[in-house]
Amino acid sequence: MKSLAKSVKPLGIAGATSALCLLTATTVFAHGQPLKATRPAPDTAISTLPSGLPSQSSIVQALQDLPFSAPDIQVPMIPSRPFNIDQFGAEPNNLSPAAVTANTNAINNAIAAASKAGGGEVVVPPGFYVTGSIVLQSNVNLHLDRGAYIQFSSNYADYPLIQQFGQTTYQAPIYANGVTNVAITGGGILNGSGNIWNPVKEFQLTAEQWNTLVQSGGVVNNQEWYPSTAIEQDPNLIPFMIFVLNSKNIVIDGPTIENSPSEAMYLNYSSNIVVANVTIDNPWYSVNTVGINIASDSNVLLDHNSINTGDDDIAINSNPSSQPFTVNHVVIENSTVWNGHGGVAFGSYTNGGIDDVLVRNMSFNGTEDGIRFKSAVGRGGLVENIYLDNLQMQNIQDYAFSINADYNNLSPATGSLSSLQDVPQFQNINVNNLVVDYAGQAIRIAGLSYAPVTNVSFNNVTFMAAQQYSIVNAQNVTMQNVSYQQATELGVVYHYGISGPGPLGNG
Numbered sequence: 001m002k003s004l005a006k007s008v009k010p011l012g013i014a015g016a017t018s019a020l021c022l023l024t025a026t027t028v029f030a031h032g033q034p035l036k037a038t039r040p041a042p043d044t045a046i047s048t049l050p051s052g053l054p055s056q057s058s059i060v061q062a063l064q065d066l067p068f069s070a071p072d073i074q075v076p077m078i079p080s081r082p083f084n085i086d087q088f089g090a091e092p093n094n095l096s097p098a099a100v101t102a103n104t105n106a107i108n109n110a111i112a113a114a115s116k117a118g119g120g121e122v123v124v125p126p127g128f129y130v131t132g133s134i135v136l137q138s139n140v141n142l143h144l145d146r147g148a149y150i151q152f153s154s155n156y157a158d159y160p161l162i163q164q165f166g167q168t169t170y171q172a173p174i175y176a177n178g179v180t181n182v183a184i185t186g187g188g189i190l191n192g193s194g195n196i197w198n199p200v201k202e203f204q205l206t207a208e209q210w211n212t213l214v215q216s217g218g219v220v221n222n223q224e225w226y227p228s229t230a231i232e233q234d235p236n237l238i239p240f241m242i243f244v245l246n247s248k249n250i251v252i253d254g255p256t257i258e259n260s261p262s263e264a265m266y267l268n269y270s271s272n273i274v275v276a277n278v279t280i281d282n283p284w285y286s287v288n289t290v291g292i293n294i295a296s297d298s299n300v301l302l303d304h305n306s307i308n309t310g311d312d313d314i315a316i317n318s319n320p321s322s323q324p325f326t327v328n329h330v331v332i333e334n335s336t337v338w339n340g341h342g343g344v345a346f347g348s349y350t351n352g353g354i355d356d357v358l359v360r361n362m363s364f365n366g367t368e369d370g371i372r373f374k375s376a377v378g379r380g381g382l383v384e385n386i387y388l389d390n391l392q393m394q395n396i397q398d399y400a401f402s403i404n405a406d407y408n409n410l411s412p413a414t415g416s417l418s419s420l421q422d423v424p425q426f427q428n429i430n431v432n433n434l435v436v437d438y439a440g441q442a443i444r445i446a447g448l449s450y451a452p453v454t455n456v457s458f459n460n461v462t463f464m465a466a467q468q469y470s471i472v473n474a475q476n477v478t479m480q481n482v483s484y485q486q487a488t489e490l491g492v493v494y495h496y497g498i499s500g501p502g503p504l505g506n507g
Helices: 056-062 097-116 207-215 229-233
Strands: 082-084 120-124 127-131 140-144 148-152 161-164 167-170 174-177 180-186 189-191 219-221 224-226 242-245 248-253 256-258 265-268 271-276 279-281 292-295 298-303 306-308 314-318 327-338 342-350 354-365 369-374 382-404 425-446 453-472 474-486
Touching (some): 056 298, 082 097, 097 120, 097 140, 224 229, 292 298, 314 327, 314 354, 327 342, 342 382, 369 425
Parallel strands (some): 127 148, 180 248, 189 256, 242 265, 248 271, 298 327, 306 327, 314 342, 327 354, 354 382, 369 382, 425 453, 453 474
Antiparallel strands (some): 161 167
16 A cells, blocks of 8 residues: 555645645644544443443543543432332333323323432333333433333324424424433333334335335325325424433433434533443434434533434534533544444534544444534534544445535635634544545545635544545645555445545535
């Protein structure tokens, strides 16, 4: 293999503000100061107590060797006092409408009783439970015993209509708003009945699959199938699977989440969050089914998760609030992602600012992009101090590493930071110890002429890819010990049958 730094000529560099610097020593920036590459922490799974809650010592261990101050994460102190849902009238292994009502009431009444008692563990024993929306309350651990299977109802009437972000939607299957000290633990399964919510595009299926789907009912509009007229007319009705809003001290540890209506886990304006040992499994063709969305959250740990979904596996978004960086102190580690649009995606909403994020010890398999930064004027902000370390990627359809400040071609070609509102700015991004065993293209960096991408370093990186890289409107891109080998992937059936990355500025 030839060294990229020595053998590859710069491609696609344009504009007086653009510069590509291929240096023999990598400069890694932390708040404007040089920093050594991060050292991966030991790959030790989060250990759990009998209640299913993680031990505080394992959280501390998981937050070792960070390039920024450790997130202040404390495991919520929830009493182990049991509240078994069968004692509140739950009816397992019963598919009747009456059982759905009984199970919905039993789970929510047990949660209310536990919270009123000062906290407790709401136990879902082994069995099959069909239920409507579950509302979490403070100081409650919803614990799913191994063998417990919660199937959320296929009847829209079992989900109250609520106002959310100025729109009418159905309440999430699991909903938490303004709570403290809340957990979902155990080895059970949560199934969101995504088939009654999620649209499907015709081009994603074979002719036989499409005909079978259409014959099942629903509505077809412009080569897209909708499960009902209501969803076709107003997709905003589709709820998130697990929605946590304005809350703190949250733990989700152990369960499997499958077939979600839209985003499997949407964590919004919340803090002190641990998501560990979770499996998320959605069909690859499912629409808007982000695995975990860290949306304007701080002090977050994602550890030992496996995510296979139809949108970004892990997304990080920020919207403005009273604090300058609505996303900060985030650690994502020791996990595997599959099939999503982006394995880990920053944006497209970044106008609340993103600061101090570490992604390490990760495996990416068959995602469209590996690491993707995406935003546009009108939804952009400052994204800085991002650290990516010890990542392995295989069969990446488009870009192994991508920065795009003109997502969906929304950014005007001219302007300035002072004349435009919410301009994307990407700076101080550090990539260390990355191995890519095939991608459509190794690197794509596309900044704006009035807001160039600044200070991106690549250190100890090996690419096998069909295309090398393109860099537009970037300053101080540095590479050390970076190699590239042209490759053609054989024997992999990609989701969309693509022939390589699309035009610059898309995706």
